[in-house]
Each structure stands twice: as structure tokens, then as C-alpha cells.
Amino acid sequence: MWNPNLHAALWDVREALTTQLDTEHLEWNYTHLPYALTTVNFGKQTVCDTHMDDKDFAFMQSVLKCFGSFDYRKGGHLLFPSLKLAVQFPQGAEAYFPTARLPHANTRIGPSEKRYSITSYSSGGHFEWAYRGGLHKYGWQEYLRTHELEEAEDARDAERPALLTERFFPIWH
Known part of the structure; x- marks a missing residue:
């Protein structure tokens, strides 16, 4: 496990959501993944412009997978414009990156080619709810x-970004 603290936090939030009377009947997309949500893009050509997923948990690496029949050397590259980086992303490839913090996109593919993607992630709202003891934002403020x-x-809010960054993005020496 390359990030055990994040993995544990994801499972903690999943468990908190699962044990609630209102949600215990819901089934998870996967039994082996801690992510709460999965988006499946089955359009003929899944292409996205540069964006950040600002509703995702900001300290989490989401999982992106791609499939289809396309020439990955010519198109379908995963782009990180702020890093000035384009990555060839062949069928079956899997990438983990912080979708809420890192602008990303992918390049077009040929007109007769097909590309699909699956993304697994958890929303920031899930973490907020779990760490606020089951209260939504306005209940917490009240x-x-x-x-x-x-x-x-x-005062705690001012400290939280640094603490979460230290916890979920440790620097190994």
C-alpha cells in the first residue's frame, strides 16, 4: 500500500456511511475498493476538456481506467496542463491522482476509434459528513x-489543510 493513511481514511468513511440506518441498505459498487462513487463513461469517444473535480475529496487520489479500441500512441493521452505533461494512456491502464487538485484532461482519438473510462472516487461531502459526526454543513454550523x-x-479550519496534506501526502526520506 503506497498510502496507508489515505486508504484507512477512505475505509473509515465507507464504514461510517454503511452503518447508518438511512444508508445500510445501499450496496457499494465494489467490495474491494474503499471509494464511494464510480462514474462509467460509455460514450463512443470519452474525451474531457481540462477540469478539476472540485466536489471530490481534495486529499484523495481517484482511480481512472480506460478501455476501448484506439491507438494510444496517437490519442487518448492523459493530460496534466499545469505540469506540462502528456502521458500515453493505453487500454487497461490505471492512473491514481488527486482529481480535485490537479487539472486534467485527455486528448481526442481517431474518428472511427472508441474510448471508454471508469473513474472511482469519494466526494468531499462524504468526508465532511463523517468527520462532523453525521451532521451536514448547516447542522454542524448550528x-x-x-x-x-x-x-x-x-482556528482548526486554518490548520486542517496542512495537517491533511501531511497525513495523506507523506514525504518519505
């Missing part, structure tokens, strides 16, 4: 007001 904890929470 809880903070009721218990006069808004200032303390603001």
Missing part, C-alpha cells in the same frame, strides 16, 4: 453556534 465553538473551529 452545533458550533449552540455550543459557542465557532472561534475554536475557525
